[in-house]
Amino acid sequence: MILGQFIILGAALFSLGVYGVLTRRNAVLVLLSVELMLAAVNVNFVAFDIYARDVMAGGQIFSLFIIAVGAAEVGIGLAIVLLIFRNRQSANVDELDLMKL
Amino acid sequence: MLQLLTNANTLLLATEEGGHAAETLSDGGLLASLAWLIPVAPMVAAFVIALYGKRMPYKGWDIAIGVMGFEALYGTALLLAHIANPIAHDFQVEIGKIGSMPIEWGWTVDGLSIMMYFLVGVVGFFVFLYAKGYMEGDIRFTWFFASFTLFAGGMLVLVSAPNMIQLIVGWELVGVSSWLLIGHYWEDHANSSAAIKAMLVNKVADVGLFIGAIMISMSVGSFRFSDILHAVEGGAAAAPLLAQFAFWGGLALFIGAMGKSAQFPFHVWLPDAMAGPTPVSALMHAATMVTAGVYLVGRMFPLYLTDGFATEVRAVIIIIGGLTLFLTGLIALVQDDIKKVLAYSTLSQLGYMTAAMGAGAYTAGLFHLFTHAFFKALLFLGAGSVIHSVHSNNMSDMGGLRKTMPWTYRTFLVGSLALAGIPLFAGFFSKDEILASLNYAVGEFSTADGGSSVATVVLILAISGAFVTAFYMARTVMLTFHGEYKGQAHPHESPKIMWMPLVALAVPSAVIGFMNWPGLTSTFTDVVGARAVRVLDHHATGFDYLMLALGLTAAVAGGLIGMRIWGPDKETQAARDTFRIPILYPLLENKYYIDDLYMDGVVRPIRGPLARAMDWFNGHVLDFIVNGAGLLAMSLGKVVYWFDQRGVDGAIHASGAVTGAGGGMLRLLQTGKVQQYAILIFAATVIMVGGLVIWF
Numbered sequence: 171m172i173l174g175q176f177i178i179l180g181a182a183l184f185s186l187g188v189y190g191v192l193t194r195r196n197a198v199l200v201l202l203s204v205e206l207m208l209a210a211v212n213v214n215f216v217a218f219d220i221y222a223r224d225v226m227a228g229g230q231i232f233s234l235f236i237i238a239v240g241a242a243e244v245g246i247g248l249a250i251v252l253l254i255f256r257n258r259q260s261a262n263v264d265e266l267d268l269m270k271l
Numbered sequence: 272m273l274q275l276l277t278n279a280n281t282l283l284l285a286t287e288e289g290g291h292a293a294e295t296l297s298d299g300g301l302l303a304s305l306a307w308l309i310p311v312a313p314m315v316a317a318f319v320i321a322l323y324g325k326r327m328p329y330k331g332w333d334i335a336i337g338v339m340g341f342e343a344l345y346g347t348a349l350l351l352a353h354i355a356n357p358i359a360h361d362f363q364v365e366i367g368k369i370g371s372m373p374i375e376w377g378w379t380v381d382g383l384s385i386m387m388y389f390l391v392g393v394v395g396f397f398v399f400l401y402a403k404g405y406m407e408g409d410i411r412f413t414w415f416f417a418s419f420t421l422f423a424g425g426m427l428v429l430v431s432a433p434n435m436i437q438l439i440v441g442w443e444l445v446g447v448s449s450w451l452l453i454g455h456y457w458e459d460h461a462n463s464s465a466a467i468k469a470m471l472v473n474k475v476a477d478v479g480l481f482i483g484a485i486m487i488s489m490s491v492g493s494f495r496f497s498d499i500l501h502a503v504e505g506g507a508a509a510a511p512l513l514a515q516f517a518f519w520g521g522l523a524l525f526i527g528a529m530g531k532s533a534q535f536p537f538h539v540w541l542p543d544a545m546a547g548p549t550p551v552s553a554l555m556h557a558a559t560m561v562t563a564g565v566y567l568v569g570r571m572f573p574l575y576l577t578d579g580f581a582t583e584v585r586a587v588i589i590i591i592g593g594l595t596l597f598l599t600g601l602i603a604l605v606q607d608d609i610k611k612v613l614a615y616s617t618l619s620q621l622g623y624m625t626a627a628m629g630a631g632a633y634t635a636g637l638f639h640l641f642t643h644a645f646f647k648a649l650l651f652l653g654a655g656s657v658i659h660s661v662h663s664n665n666m667s668d669m670g671g672l673r674k675t676m677p678w679t680y681r682t683f684l685v686g687s688l689a690l691a692g693i694p695l696f697a698g699f700f701s702k703d704e705i706l707a708s709l710n711y712a713v714g715e716f717s718t719a720d721g722g723s724s725v726a727t728v729v730l731i732l733a734i735s736g737a738f739v740t741a742f743y744m745a746r747t748v749m750l751t752f753h754g755e756y757k758g759q760a761h762p763h764e765s766p767k768i769m770w771m772p773l774v775a776l777a778v779p780s781a782v783i784g785f786m787n788w789p790g791l792t793s794t795f796t797d798v799v800g801a802r803a804v805r806v807l808d809h810h811a812t813g814f815d816y817l818m819l820a821l822g823l824t825a826a827v828a829g830g831l832i833g834m835r836i837w838g839p840d841k842e843t844q845a846a847r848d849t850f851r852i853p854i855l856y857p858l859l860e861n862k863y864y865i866d867d868l869y870m871d872g873v874v875r876p877i878r879g880p881l882a883r884a885m886d887w888f889n890g891h892v893l894d895f896i897v898n899g900a901g902l903l904a905m906s907l908g909k910v911v912y913w914f915d916q917r918g919v920d921g922a923i924h925a926s927g928a929v930t931g932a933g934g935g936m937l938r939l940l941q942t943g944k945v946q947q948y949a950i951l952i953f954a955a956t957v958i959m960v961g962g963l964v965i966w967f
Contacts, residue, residue: 188953191946192953263946268943
């Protein structure tokens with residue numbers, strides 16, 4: 171079953187993304203992991219779109235949107251990381267505990 | 272009951288002789304439509320005086336006299352307009368409903384009401400003027416004028432009433448303000464009990480008024496006098512329900528009238544009402560309060576006169592009137608208190624009015640009411656002037672005041688002559704008219720069932736009453752103004768503000784009788800006859816010479832004998848002062864023991880056990896309840912205190928502690944580490960999704 175393989179691929183990618191988000195200390199790598207999770211979602215969307223033979227191709231269009239939003243998000247995210255690094259000479263997320271206040 | 276009237280004759284006579292039933296009755300225009308001011312102005316003024324009177328330059332008297340001046344002017348204007356062009360109109364404003372019967376407030380402007388407006392206004396004005404002098408320096412001067420204005424106002428509400436409800440309101444207003452006024456010097460126990468006595472006796476009679484008003488109004492289906500009287504006018508066949516209830520209803524109404532007009536056996540309150548200040552007595556005995564009963568009978572007159580309705584009640588009315596006029600007149604003979612003499616004389620004169628009403632003489636009864644108001648107010652004010660001067664009510668402390676108080680003497684003499692019925696004075700005409708109508712009733716009432724003989728007895732009583740009246744007035748004048756002064760004080764003429772009203776009242780007392788000179792004028796007949804519903808009435812077209820001769824002889828004889836007995840040319844002063852009529856004297860001195868009968872027969876048997884029962888009830892039941900309630904409240908307080916300390920405070924403390932502990936625990940989660948938060952979010956998502964998957 172071809173759908174099963176895609177879903178397993180999506181789940182594996184997502185899990186990798188989650189693992190990266192939760193364990194990486196470098197903010198750039200956390201962003202990267204977030205992108206992995208987005209990619210996993212895209213895989214799922216496209217797979218289900220094909221599987222359901224959607225005449226309007228909703229899943230594919232949605233994944234295009236996600237790619238666009240993801241690009242914008244990475245742009246903003248990297249800008250934030252850059253500023254944090256400039257201010258604190260570090261991009262480690264476990265040192266950013268200002269939310270406690 | 273006695274079938275007193277042969278109706279056909281009266282109908283015929285009334286239409287022939289009663290020229291007064293004017294065919295064209297106007298609605299009175301602006302003057303009548305603004306007449307609501309007459310009852311409203313004094314009611315408002317009473318409250319203004321009570322609240323702001325003390326700040327006025329004359330301490331409230333100025334407001335009172337202003338209002339009474341207005342009443343006098345308005346009354347006079349209405350009377351003149353009415354004489355020129357008869358007015359009969361009533362105005363009603365609906366203010367509520369009992370079932371389907373509207374309760375209305377309104378004002379009547381017709382002959383009977385206008386006569387009363389004039390009377391209350393004019394007599395009231397002079398009495399108020401006089402009261403300024405009499406009450407000078409009184410401790411409750413302002414309050415006196417507030418209640419006095421309320422008194423006049425209540426009477427005006429009563430006489431302006433176009434329906435039963437308003438009549439009762441006015442009736443009770445008069446009652447309550449008379450209670451205030453009689454008990455004006457309430458520090459003295461006798462005065463306050465006199466006030467209570469007046470109130471209670473009136474209340475007993477008022478039950479009759481209520482029952483009568485309810486019976487008659489309900490059987491007609493309207494509280495309006497005009498509806499009731501139109502129903503009566505329509506005849507018994509057209510109003511079978513009213514005809515059925517008319518006798519008992521009419522009788523009950525008359526019992527109410529007996530209370531206010533102090534008819535035997537409800538007369539006991541009136542002499543005691545002398546406890547009030549003299550101006551109160553003057554107004555009460557002349558224009559207000561005691562006239563209310565006669566007014567009510569006059570207002571409902573067609574009911575008592577129309578065949579098929581309450582004609583039988585007239586037997587009761589004439590008998591009560593006859594008894595009252597004679598019996599109370601005799602008591603006046605033995606009184607030493609000058610005000611009491613006048614009080615019993617008022618009772619006697621009210622008896623005349625009632626007897627006349629019973630005889631079917633609407634005009635005669637009201638005419639006597641009208642003239643009597645002037646000369647009785649005059650006599651009371653004169654007596655007040657004397658009392659003011661010698662500081663005693665007793666005639667044994669007076670005597671010889673003729674020289675020291677010339678104006679009081681002259682005016683008092685005019686009043687006495689008018690009351691005694693000496694020709695050309697006011698009382699002569701009205702009393703003669705009553706005697707004539709009684710004589711007419713003798714011929715008119717049916718002989719078969721004794722109606723005629725009842726009328727004859729009453730006529731004889733009335734003629735003897737004329738003798739008695741002249742007799743005691745001669746005694747009063749002799750003992751007060753002639754002979755030697757016996758008191759301790761230094762008598763002096765009263766101030767001008769007191770004797771001027773006397774002079775002003777002496778004028779109408781002398782001449783107002785000319786309004787109804789038989790055969791010459793019939794102004795008064797025309798005035799009171801002009802009503803929306805025609806009042807059938809016998810009206811004399813000339814003197815009844817037999818009655819004139821008898822009445823005059825009785826009056827002159829009474830006066831002369833009285834002067835002979837109590838005249839100053841008696842050998843010794845002591846002899847005339849102690850003149851006693853042998854057997855009758857103790858009976859009269861004790862007022863026929865009627866007061867004792869009421870006291871021992873009714874009041875004490877009820878009051879003694881009742882007082883003991885109330886004492887026991889108070890000591891045992893009420894105290895038990897009060898103590899029990901106290902104890903209960905105390906233990907309840909303890910429970911509440913415990914609950915407050917433990918329950919409420921505990922809950923508050925507990926909630927505080929729980930919040931603190933919760934906060935402490937949750938604090939551990941707040942690390943500020945982004946990845947920790949992310950772990951929690953993921954974990955929570957996984958658990959929820961897992962739950963969702965398992966669930967489905």
